[in-house]
Amino acid sequence: xxxxxxxxxxxxxxxxxxxxxxxxxxxxxxxxxxxxxxxxxxxxxxxxxxxxxxxxxxxxxxxxxxxxxxxxxxxxxxxxxxxxxxxxxxxxxxxxxxxxxxxxxxxxxxxxxxxxxxxxxxxxxxxxxxxxxxxxxxxxxxxxxxxxxxxxxxxxxxxxxxxxxxxxxxxxxxxxxxxxxxxxxxxxxxxxxxxxxxxxxxxxxxxxxxxxxxxxxxxxxxxxxxxxxxxxxxxxxxxxxxxxxxxxxxxxxxxxxxxxxxxxxxxxxxxxxxxxxxxxxxxxxxxxxxxxxxxxxxxxxxxxxxxxxxxxxxxxxxxxxxxxxxxxxxxxxxxxxxxxxxxxxxxxxxxxxxxxxxxxxxxxxxxxxxxxxxxxxxxxxxxxxxxxxxxxxxxxxxxxxxxxxxxxxxxxxxxxxxxxxxxxxxxxxxxxxxxxxxxxxxxxxxxxxxxxxxxxxxxxxxxxxxxxxxxxxxxxxxxxxxxxxxxxxxxxxxxxxxxxxxxxxxxxxxxxxxxxxxxxxxxxxxxxxxxxxxxxxxxxxxxxxxxxxxxxxxxxxxxxxxxxxxxxxxxxxxxxxxxxxxxxxxxxxxxxxxxxxxxxxxxxxxxxxxxxxxxxxxxxxxxxxxxxxx
Ligand code: TEU
Ligand code: CA
Numbered sequence: 141x142x143x144x145x146x147x148x149x150x151x152x153x154x155x156x157x158x159x160x161x162x163x164x165x166x167x168x169x170x171x172x173x174x175x176x177x178x179x180x181x182x183x184x185x186x187x188x189x190x191x192x193x194x195x196x197x198x199x200x201x202x203x204x205x206x207x208x209x210x211x212x213x214x215x216x217x218x219x220x221x222x223x224x225x226x227x228x229x230x231x232x233x234x235x236x237x238x239x240x241x242x243x244x245x246x247x248x249x250x251x252x253x254x255x256x257x258x259x260x261x262x263x264x265x266x267x268x269x270x271x272x273x274x275x276x277x278x279x280x281x282x283x284x285x286x287x288x289x290x291x292x293x294x295x296x297x298x299x300x301x302x303x304x305x306x307x308x309x310x311x312x313x314x315x316x317x318x319x320x321x322x323x324x325x326x327x328x329x330x331x332x333x334x335x336x337x338x339x340x341x342x343x344x345x346x347x348x349x350x351x352x353x354x355x356x357x358x359x360x361x362x363x364x365x366x367x368x369x370x371x372x373x374x375x376x377x378x379x380x381x382x383x384x385x386x387x388x389x390x391x392x393x394x395x396x397x398x399x400x401x402x403x404x405x406x407x408x409x410x411x412x413x414x415x416x417x418x419x420x421x422x423x424x425x426x427x428x429x430x431x432x433x434x435x436x437x438x439x440x441x442x443x444x445x446x447x448x449x450x451x452x453x454x455x456x457x458x459x460x461x462x463x464x465x466x467x468x469x470x471x472x473x474x475x476x477x478x479x480x481x482x483x484x485x486x487x488x489x490x491x492x493x494x495x496x497x498x499x500x501x502x503x504x505x506x507x508x509x510x511x512x513x514x515x516x517x518x519x520x521x522x523x524x525x526x527x528x529x530x531x532x533x534x535x536x537x538x539x540x541x542x543x544x545x546x547x548x549x550x551x552x553x554x555x556x557x558x559x560x561x562x563x564x565x566x567x568x569x570x571x572x573x574x575x576x577x578x579x580x581x582x583x584x585x586x587x588x589x590x591x592x593x594x595x596x597x598x599x600x601x602x603x604x605x606x607x608x609x610x611x612x613x614x615x616x617x618x619x620x621x622x623x624x625x626x627x628x629x630x631x632x633x634x635x636x637x638x639x640x641x642x643x644x645x646x647x648x649x650x651x652x653x654x655x656x657x658x659x660x661x662x663x664x665x666x667x668x669x670x671x672x673x674x675x676x677x678x679x680x681x682x683x684x685x686x687x688x689x690x691x692x693x694x695x696x697x698x699x700x701x702x703x704x705x706x707x708x709x710x711x712x713x714x715x716x717x718x719x720x721x722x723x724x725x726x727x728x729x730x731x732x733x734x735x736x737x738x739x740x741x742x743x744x745x746x747x748x749x750x751x752x753x754x755x756x757x758x759x760x761x762x763x764x765x766x767x768x769x770x
Contacts, residue, residue, distance in 0.1 A: 145188065145211045147204060152184040159214040159456060162487030163207070164191075169514040170445040171195065199441065206439040206452050209432070213458045214493070222496050222543045230420070230478045230503060231545050232699050233270035233318070234581070234689055235588045239553045240277055240299055241285055241661065242644045243591060248658035252644070254300035254308050260647075261311050263671060267594060267682075268689030271318035273422050273480075275553055277305070281331050283391040284611050285642075286322075287424060288329040292409040309417055318419040320478060325406050326425045327392040330375075334405075335384075335393050339377050349402045350393050351385035351435065352377065364437045365450030370615040373450065385435070387428065387454075389611050397429040397463050410471035420478030423502070426464070427483040427494070430457025446485075447517050455485040464494065464501035473500070480547055480586075481505040488539050495544055504586060506547045507536075511555055518636035519616075524561035526572075526730040526761075529579065530713040534705050537584055537715075542702060548580050551590035551597075556640040560599035568732055568761050569596050573681045574750035575728050575763035581688045582717065582726045582765060584703045589685075591645055595669045596681040599640040602663070605630055609662050613637045646670035687748055691765065697722035708738040712758070716742070716768065723768035729758040743769045 145154055154160035168178055171194050177183055192199050244256030254277065264272070276286035277299045286296065295305050312319050328335060338346040353362035353374075361374035361383050374383040375390045385394040395402060410421070432453040443449025464481075472479055481494060481502040487509060494502050510532040516522055540546055550558035563572050573596035580587050591597075602608055605617050605626075613633045620629035644664050646653030649672065652664040674680035692698045701719035708714050711731040717724045725744050729735050734757045744766035746754055751762050 143212075145208055147187065147189040147208075149188045150184070151186050151188060151190075154188055154211060155184065157211065157214060158489030158493050160211050161489045163210060166485075166487060167191070167442075167445065168194070195441075197441075200439075202437075203439050203441050206442060210452050210456065213456070214490075222498050225497065225543055227700070228478075228503075228545075229318070230271070230480075230586060233586060234268065234692065235271045235273055235320075235586065236264060236267070236269040237273045237275070237549075237552060237588055237590045239275050239591060239642060241275075242642050242655070244645065244647065245656035245658065245660075248656060249298075250656050250658040250660045251298050252655070253298065254295070254304040258304070258308050258311050261308075261315060261317075265315045265317065266686070268686055268693060269317070269589065271320060271419065272312065273320045273588065274322065276322045276324055276424075281329055281391060283329070284389050287324050288327075288331075288389065288392045289324055290329040290331045291333070293412060306416075313417070320420040320422055320480070321413055321418050322424060323410065323421040324424040325395065325409070326428045327386065327388060327394045330386075330391045330393050332393075339384075342378075342382075345401065348399050349396055349405075351396055351431070352382055353385070353435065355381050355383050363435050363450070364440075364443075365435075365453070366438075366443065366448055368448070369612045370619045385431075387425075389615075394431075395429075397431075398433075398459065403463065403466065404470075407467060407471040410467070410477075411475075414471070414475040414477050418477075420472075420480075420503075423479055423481045425484065426481040426502070427456060427460060427486055428454050429463055430454065430459040432457055451485065456490060461493070461499075461501060465499070468500050468502075479503050484508050488536060491546070492540070492544055495546075497544075504545050504547050506549065506552075506588075511550075511558075518555065519632050521631070521635045523564060524558070526562050526575075527711050530710065530730060533579070533583055533713075537703050537705060540584070542584070542700070546585040547588055548583055548585040549588040549590065550576060550580065551593050551641055552588075553590070553641050554638050556599050556636060556638075557593075557597060559596060560640070563732075564599075566598055569598065570679075570681055571750050571759075571761040574684045575730075575761045577681070577685055577688055578726060578748075578750070578763035578765060579713065579728060581692050582698055582724070583715075584701070584717070590641065592641075594682050594685040595646065595671065595674055597641075597646075597669065600643045600663060600665055602630070602634045602637060602639065605633075607663050608633070608637060608639050610638045610642070613639060648672040684748075684750065688765075691748060695722060695724065696720070697724050706738060706740065708740065709735065711735060712738055714738050714741065718768075721770065723770070725766040725768050726764070727758070727766065728763040729761055732760040734759060745769060 241252050243252040244260055245252050246255035277295055278289045279291040279294045279296045280286045280289050295302050309319055334346045334349050337344045338350055355361055361372045365373040367373040369389050373387050375386050377384045386392055387394055438450030438453055442452050479502050483505045491505050494505055513528050559573055617629050617633045644655035648654035648670050652660050653666045653670050674682035697717045697719040701717035703715055703717055706714040713728045713730055715726055725742055737758050747765045747767055749764040751759055
């Protein structure tokens with residue numbers, strides 16, 4: 141059934157649509173106190189316009205226009221249960237994400253590279269990972285560390301050569317492992333040939349590959365959208381008052397997906413890499429590719445709530461589904477290639493619309509809703525409560541069941557370490573690292589381990605702005621210091637900086653943790669948590685990961701098994717996995733205090749735990765995997 145939503149629609153009806161549900165929940169969470177509102181059964185019979193009662197200032201007509209046009213853009217009002225649920229290698233695999241710049245440097249120039257990765261392939265195989273996702277290694281001016289691509293068909297010389305790449309790929313395949321590349325096609329570098337031609341020759345066909353627009357009267361940009369990396373999302377291109385859209389840095393120019401020829405050129409890139417034998421792609425900010433026609437201003441209020449003005453005009457654009465579907469049909473499906481979308485802002489229900497097997501869009505997506513507590517943003521200084529992981533994953537597991545596959549992760553190259561968010565002082569470092577590993581590797585979904593996570597890597601302390609490298613941090617610092625003291629700006633930037641996760645891997649106890657023998661491109665940490673010393677210690681985080689990965693590999697219940705979450709204390713996360721006759725029970729204490737074990741736990745025997753013995757009470761961050769006795 142198709143709805144057209146208005147201010148008079150019942151919240152119940154809005155809720156029954158996937159995007160409606162996600163958008164309303166997100167708004168309420170950001171508003172704070174929204175949870176009470178949602179849980180109140182009366183809420184459901186209220187009209188949409190009653191959202192006003194939650195907000196002190198009047199919601200303006202343009203707020204409602206923006207909200208309704210988003211809600212009404214989704215034509216699928218409800219979701220059928222998928223009819224396909226096949227076995228797939230990517231459901232069974234554990235992925236490992238490599239940030240190449242910070243992984244291993246082979247030639248002492250201070251920057252990690254492909255030969256460095258090749259040197260560590262045995263390490264990765266022994267760890268037990270099945271597939272790698274490697275962040276962009278294409279030719280790039282490196283304004284955003286490779287997410288600004290100049291030439292999609294060549295390897296950046298800083299990382300090596302195409303021969304190195306071929307060796308990497310065959311090295312992986314020889315070991316029975318797979319490789320997915322990072323595909324960045326929401327934008328290209330401003331140094332990409334297409335963009336250069338578009339600027340140099342306004343008559344060129346490439347002009348329409350991007351969003352060139354005239355500015356507003358008085359020299360202002362064409363609309364009020366804000367960049368993810370501070371300031372307006374526009375860059376002046378040429379002296380004729382023309383601007384071009386860039387949602388990220390001033391060197392990352394948004395592509396116009398409404399141009400069919402541009403889309404075909406993108407599919408050529410994908411097919412070229414698939415012809416080489418890569419197994420799939422992680423699709424960078426792929427939910428941003430469809431912009432609302434006319435590029436209308438973003439609503440101020442939504443912008444304030446979400447910390448990004450304009451976002452409702454492109455994070456779930458009107459042609460998103462069509463473009464994903466077309467791309468799959470033309471590029472991925474002929475190769476049976478795997479796709480995981482990076483989809484910031486997409487919630488549970490709209491995520492299903494993107495990944496339902498029979499809709500044939502994406503195989504999987506990354507949701508980010510668990511990376512910060514509700515109402516918080518990455519740059520807020522606060523301690524993350526691990527109990528939220530239970531709330532989040534319980535909802536997610538219930539909603540996804542066995543019909544959809546989701547990506548399970550805590551860390552990536554864009555976020556501080558989860559370990560440090562929960563335990564900033566590092567008091568429970570090993571126990572907590574192991575507990576997080578248990579949850580990630582035993583829930584239903586495909587785990588993505590980010591480099592260093594298997595060693596219990598933590599945040600870096602940045603004491604000076606000169607120690608940071610990331611364009612996002614540097615722009616933000618510049619903006620903040622115009623309105624606050626430098627020390628305060630540094631603290632704020634430091635609490636969310638992406639560079640925390642970009643400090644190099646530690647391989648041994650030598651200088652710079654064995655990452656390089658040269659001058660590293662960024663500060664290094666050598667705190668003894670390196671692969672060499674952890675390999676020797678049987679109780680290390682690394683060896684715990686190895687055991688868990690083996691356990692998952694050898695027990696189908698942990699991969700395809702049904703999951704059911706035990707009703708118990710909110711600080712205890714306990715669930716079972718079951719397939720065929722195989723049954724597992726997982727029990728985690730999400731707090732740093734002792735707790736009673738659940739009284740209703742099944743009859744079990746311990747398989748793996750982060751404590752040497754099982755005591756009557758659960759210890760701080762205790763996590764155990766048990767076999768259920770039949
Ligand atoms: O990230 C997009 C994204 O939305 C982020 O998580 C991002 O780091 C943050 O919101 C910025 O404020 C992807 C890549 O993972 C990231 O490294 C790139 O910088 C970005 O796209 C642009 O390509
Ligand atoms: Ca190097």
